[in-house]
Amino acid sequence: MGTDGRERIAADGSGSTEETSSEERARERIVQLRSIIIRHNELYYNADQPEISDADYDVLANELRRLEAEFPEFITPDSPTQVIGGVGSAQFSAVTHLQPMMSLDNVFDAEELERWWKRNERLLGAEAAGGVRFVCELKIDGLAMSLLYRGGRFERAATRGDGRIGEDVTENVRTIASIPKQMVHSNSDSSRADTPGMLEVRGEVFMPREAFEALNSRRREAGEPIFANPRNSAAGSLRQKDPLITASRELSFLSYQLGATPGGPEFSSHADTLSFLADAGFPVSPEIRVVDSLSEVITFCTHWQHHRNDLPYDIDGAVIKVDSLRLREELGNTAKAPRWAIAMKFPPEERTTLLKAIEVSIGRTGKATPFAVLEPVFVGGSTVSMATLHNEDQVAVKDVREGDTVIVRKAGDVIPEVVGPVLALRPEGLAPWTFPDNCPVCQKPLIRPVGESVHRCTNGDCPAQSLARIAHFGSRGALDIEGLGERTVQTFLDVGLIETVADVYELKNRIDRIGQIEGFGGVSIQNLLAAIEASKTRPLGNLLFGLNIRHVGATIGQTLAKAFGSMDRLANASADEIAATEGVGGVIAASVAEWFAVPENRDTIDRLRAYGLNFEGPAAPSAPQTLTGMAIVVTGSLAGFSRDGAEEAITSRGGKSPRSVSKKTTAVVVGNDPGAAKVTKAEELGIPILDEAAFEALLETGQLPT
Numbered sequence: 001m002g003t004d005g006r007e008r009i010a011a012d013g014s015g016s017t018e019e020t021s022s023e024e025r026a027r028e029r030i031v032q033l034r035s036i037i038i039r040h041n042e043l044y045y046n047a048d049q050p051e052i053s054d055a056d057y058d059v060l061a062n063e064l065r066r067l068e069a070e071f072p073e074f075i076t077p078d079s080p081t082q083v084i085g086g087v088g089s090a091q092f093s094a095v096t097h098l099q100p101m102m103s104l105d106n107v108f109d110a111e112e113l114e115r116w117w118k119r120n121e122r123l124l125g126a127e128a129a130g131g132v133r134f135v136c137e138l139k140i141d142g143l144a145m146s147l148l149y150r151g152g153r154f155e156r157a158a159t160r161g162d163g164r165i166g167e168d169v170t171e172n173v174r175t176i177a178s179i180p181k182q183m184v185h186s187n188s189d190s191s192r193a194d195t196p197g198m199l200e201v202r203g204e205v206f207m208p209r210e211a212f213e214a215l216n217s218r219r220r221e222a223g224e225p226i227f228a229n230p231r232n233s234a235a236g237s238l239r240q241k242d243p244l245i246t247a248s249r250e251l252s253f254l255s256y257q258l259g260a261t262p263g264g265p266e267f268s269s270h271a272d273t274l275s276f277l278a279d280a281g282f283p284v285s286p287e288i289r290v291v292d293s294l295s296e297v298i299t300f301c302t303h304w305q306h307h308r309n310d311l312p313y314d315i316d317g318a319v320i321k322v323d324s325l326r327l328r329e330e331l332g333n334t335a336k337a338p339r340w341a342i343a344m345k346f347p348p349e350e351r352t353t354l355l356k357a358i359e360v361s362i363g364r365t366g367k368a369t370p371f372a373v374l375e376p377v378f379v380g381g382s383t384v385s386m387a388t389l390h391n392e393d394q395v396a397v398k399d400v401r402e403g404d405t406v407i408v409r410k411a412g413d414v415i416p417e418v419v420g421p422v423l424a425l426r427p428e429g430l431a432p433w434t435f436p437d438n439c440p441v442c443q444k445p446l447i448r449p450v451g452e453s454v455h456r457c458t459n460g461d462c463p464a465q466s467l468a469r470i471a472h473f474g475s476r477g478a479l480d481i482e483g484l485g486e487r488t489v490q491t492f493l494d495v496g497l498i499e500t501v502a503d504v505y506e507l508k509n510r511i512d513r514i515g516q517i518e519g520f521g522g523v524s525i526q527n528l529l530a531a532i533e534a535s536k537t538r539p540l541g542n543l544l545f546g547l548n549i550r551h552v553g554a555t556i557g558q559t560l561a562k563a564f565g566s567m568d569r570l571a572n573a574s575a576d577e578i579a580a581t582e583g584v585g586g587v588i589a590a591s592v593a594e595w596f597a598v599p600e601n602r603d604t605i606d607r608l609r610a611y612g613l614n615f616e617g618p619a620a621p622s623a624p625q626t627l628t629g630m631a632i633v634v635t636g637s638l639a640g641f642s643r644d645g646a647e648e649a650i651t652s653r654g655g656k657s658p659r660s661v662s663k664k665t666t667a668v669v670v671g672n673d674p675g676a677a678k679v680t681k682a683e684e685l686g687i688p689i690l691d692e693a694a695f696e697a698l699l700e701t702g703q704l705p706t
């Protein structure tokens, strides 16, 4: 210290004040970061009440590391970057680990991983580093645990604590079923047949996701505060004074490392220690892979980054370890972490951020959906600034309020969600959120019918609904009109070019007016008009989906098109006739019939017909309607029909083809390798059982064999 440029400039008084103040600012920030981090360590390790997500914690820790690297003169021995782990607590007695439990350094992408290994290669020398093998493991998001075995018997369990001294949680850990209380002697390898004198087995205690969900729903029902994530609930469950409570919490354990083994077996590779652990009865993750190149390590990491949600428990990354214990010894450790292992952290799936406001959006059928407006936050691989809150009850259950700090979660491709507020950070006086009385767009009242969870804007002319309806009409899956996105629709609505979906087909007569809108050139207008023209030939199912009929999604649209074969046949059908369609329930049928009964909608249909849209279904029934009113179940494989083909043969003749046998079933067609339950049920109910020949005769004549 004291000899670098910044110091001299400040000391002789000739340096710029800017330079001095940036140094001063760094020092202040370092002091501030340390106290924030120490406080969060305390909340995390001792109180089990973390106020920020792990990822936010990493952001703070990284900022501190960066500043200390830039201004090493400010590093103090008590900085969290210089001490291992968190702090101890008074509830459990202290235990000194035989071998300290180190933490891991983190990398966040393949480049950093490569740099980690380059550094190690330099330390080892190219020859020693060549042909190295890596063990790739999952980084389980739970609590590190050290289990001590003496003479093969489980003796003690301790948390990591500060790495040197942990807490004795033996009685609680004893309740975890997957932890062996007595090691198994392996006979497969005589060198390992003897159970060692003492053995420290390290691994992770965690709560599988299913157990976590079940625990939280029990707690919700009992009016108890819920845990934010499986890691917190595993920590909370381990910290119980009463082991019976821990026992009820369905904790699991996976071992991944040996600590000290005085008097125990010797190994030359990590992979060998893992097989030893597995042979001795310890659970070891089946996903662990031994590979011999860094590119395979990256493949492992990429795979699990994308498949993390296929696992029954949470992971927050992968851990890469050098396999050879001799090379490990050569590489050694830094003050905090081994050089021979590294954690590849995956993008966080949970972050905390500010809930700036709760607003309401109006959908195409008038549904009013509250959503969170968030301070943008990078989570689950993308920046999230909004998240749905679904409905009034969901907001109340989560008790999120404008001004709260909230936990935001985005797992894989799943849409982002607000998990809940961080109550400890709630500013005083925040009022609970209440659903607005009026539509934020047209100001007409929002109605929540009794017994429903959804509010609706009942004003059919609400501009927000018009926008959503027309944008949906042009969307993929519906009429698929490229260029007619939400923003364009909004512009056309604003200038009064269109009001309804049918108006879209008038746009070709309004080219001059479109041309006056900024941003619309000749080419984009021609492309849009061509896309609108092309939309006229879309299948009837797409059109039905595009019409914004409540409860008619893409699948129901296709089902109705297929069943009725034309727009007119559907438009003139009664609710009962529609409900007779396989897969269409009474609520949907009523909604469809009601929609066609509204004069404005009839008018839309007439206009769309006049514009030349396709009103014909994919399979207008051409086969004789021999099976009208019959329900034929097919089970097993038939020689002359695929599964879909048999179904098609039945439905195209006016019959239904349900998947299960009931009192209403007319006949059961039995092919090769049929479902035993279906045949038994048919026999019990006295329903005729047909072979393939009888089925063919039935299709043709509509007669059951006598």
Ligand code: IVH
Binding pocket: 102, 103, 104, 137, 138, 139, 140, 141, 142, 143, 144, 145, 160, 204, 256, 257, 319, 338, 341, 343
């Ligand atoms: S090895 C010296 N392997 O990650 C090696 N740790 O950030 C120390 N963890 O405290 C640990 N899965 O709680 C190792 N397969 C794995 C792991 C793992 C999860 C946790 C463990 C450790 C933390 C370090």
